[in-house]
Amino acid sequence: MTTTTARQTPPVKGKPLKRKTEPICYIAPIILFVAVVAAWALFVSASGISRTILPSPFAIFREMSKNFVRDILPHLLFTLRVILTGYAVAVPLGILIAAVCSQYRIIIKATTPLIILLVVTPMITMVPLFMLWMGFDSKVRVIVVILQATPIICLNTLTGFTTTEGAKLELMRAMGATRLQTFVKLIFPNALPQVFTGLKLGCIFSTIAAMSADLAAGKEGLGYRIQQYSSLIMTEMAYGTILIVALIGIVLFQIVVMIERRVILWVR
Amino acid sequence: MSNAKIRLVGLNKLFHTRFQTIEAVRNVDMEFAAGDFVSIIGPSGCGKSTIIRMIDDLIKPTSGEIFIDGRRVSPHRRIPPEVIRKIGFIFQQPNMYPWMTVRENVMLPLRVFGLRDPEWARHADALIEMTGLREQRHAYPTELSGGSMQRAGVIRAMVHKPDILLMDEPFGALDEMTREQLNLELLDIWRATGKTIVFITHSVQEAVLLSNRVYVMGTNPGRVVDEIAVDLPRPRNLKLIVSDRFAGYCELLTGRIGQVELSQIK
Numbered sequence A: 001m002t003t004t005t006a007r008q009t010p011p012v013k014g015k016p017l018k019r020k021t022e023p024i025c026y027i028a029p030i031i032l033f034v035a036v037v038a039a040w041a042l043f044v045s046a047s048g049i050s051r052t053i054l055p056s057p058f059a060i061f062r063e064m065s066k067n068f069v070r071d072i073l074p075h076l077l078f079t080l081r082v083i084l085t086g087y088a089v090a091v092p093l094g095i096l097i098a099a100v101c102s103q104y105r106i107i108i109k110a111t112t113p114l115i116i117l118l119v120v121t122p123m124i125t126m127v128p129l130f131m132l133w134m135g136f137d138s139k140v141r142v143i144v145v146i147l148q149a150t151p152i153i154c155l156n157t158l159t160g161f162t163t164t165e166g167a168k169l170e171l172m173r174a175m176g177a178t179r180l181q182t183f184v185k186l187i188f189p190n191a192l193p194q195v196f197t198g199l200k201l202g203c204i205f206s207t208i209a210a211m212s213a214d215l216a217a218g219k220e221g222l223g224y225r226i227q228q229y230s231s232l233i234m235t236e237m238a239y240g241t242i243l244i245v246a247l248i249g250i251v252l253f254q255i256v257v258m259i260e261r262r263v264i265l266w267v268r
Numbered sequence B: 001m002s003n004a005k006i007r008l009v010g011l012n013k014l015f016h017t018r019f020q021t022i023e024a025v026r027n028v029d030m031e032f033a034a035g036d037f038v039s040i041i042g043p044s045g046c047g048k049s050t051i052i053r054m055i056d057d058l059i060k061p062t063s064g065e066i067f068i069d070g071r072r073v074s075p076h077r078r079i080p081p082e083v084i085r086k087i088g089f090i091f092q093q094p095n096m097y098p099w100m101t102v103r104e105n106v107m108l109p110l111r112v113f114g115l116r117d118p119e120w121a122r123h124a125d126a127l128i129e130m131t132g133l134r135e136q137r138h139a140y141p142t143e144l145s146g147g148s149m150q151r152a153g154v155i156r157a158m159v160h161k162p163d164i165l166l167m168d169e170p171f172g173a174l175d176e177m178t179r180e181q182l183n184l185e186l187l188d189i190w191r192a193t194g195k196t197i198v199f200i201t202h203s204v205q206e207a208v209l210l211s212n213r214v215y216v217m218g219t220n221p222g223r224v225v226d227e228i229a230v231d232l233p234r235p236r237n238l239k240l241i242v243s244d245r246f247a248g249y250c251e252l253l254t255g256r257i258g259q260v261e262l263s264q265i266k
Helices: A023-047 A057-102 A105-120 A127-134 A138-162 A166-174 A179-216 A222-231 A235-263 B048-055 B102-113 B118-130 B146-158 B176-193 B204-210 B238-242 B244-265
Strands: B004-016 B021-033 B037-041 B063-068 B071-074 B087-090 B164-168 B196-201 B213-218 B223-229
Touching (some): A023 A057, A057 A179, A057 A222, A105 A138, A179 A222, A179 B102, B004 B048, B021 B048, B037 B048, B146 B176
Parallel strands (some): B037 B196, B164 B196
């Protein structure tokens, strides 16, 4: 037999497909960030707006660098632990529930409204109830994170598990593959892009949920700090802490994106 | 009668849609001898795809019987694993899994059938070598040309050494030159391995070039209208295409398909 193929690729196992990114793409977010801060500073100094409504970004930075280690860091670590613990439970739990649900159409139909109900329920409304049942323990906050993050992970993963192309399924059936083989070799890897969408949304939801729990009660956490600073009219610190929360969300999101790039190599 | 590799007896298939019931296949009897190369040709909607899917248990027949190696496999609940291992199915599209490299795709049946002996991996590599895919074995399928991908699809169906290849218009989506090339490669494979091949096509030329025998099918309902033996010398090559006898067979087949379509207009 002869080959008529002209295109050749070096035999590197699992080499990711070329993903060319212009250097401008890397600095674009930084440029935008600098521009926003500059516009903000300009607006504050030009309008003469009160610092209790909108402090200048430089004032926020000054106050934060003065108080960060003593006043923020312990709360940052506390909240971060709540987020990560909850997320670490929510990820396998969400995927597991989706895997079980996806096996039978009837279960998908039955559970989907319930999952959506949980996705749209802001857990902040439930926190006082949880506190009533379980006290002010930090475990309650972890549970809030789990309850908020699991459904969104589950919902996206379930979409991935239930949208496998018919021909791909037919190939598995043509080999007489078992249900487990079909799941491991086809349905799960095929769903990975949607699974990662779920994971990315999950870390955002986890951060939001931890904030909700902090705000509702307790004497620890960044959310508690924000509330306290607001009531003390320490507006710079309140804004600074909000930015720290945003930073947590961004960093977690980017970590998941980095993992996604190392796992999903076949998408151009 | 009894030494047929595959035998279909009185096969019927009804599809129920929301508005109507379609008789996809009516009373089909077919027989495929061991080592034979048989094509099934007909217009779209004649049930030819349905027939090979019923052989591979991808679709359940409404009634009728299917025998493989003399063993009745339908209407069982599920085709037994030792029978399904005798069959390799080749799809119209390459149907590669994009997250696996070419080699991983080719080796997929070995994993599913649990054939872990290194001898099998060597067999897979030999097939990859034979089809000229060695340089691309660690590439992802989307990096390959259509012809190369379909080659991978063909050897994936052969990697577990099945006796039977069921091919559902495997080269229908390829350009004319690639198709001819792959036809010749397929003839080489068939001559070297002696597999029983059931080949679905809508190309008269392809059917005549490849097969010993051609079933002509008609639509509404899908049924066998004729069976034509192609008595041309082997090994066959592209020179054959310009011969008078080849043209004669093409004319005969085209005529039979044409008659079927005319009879429908009446």
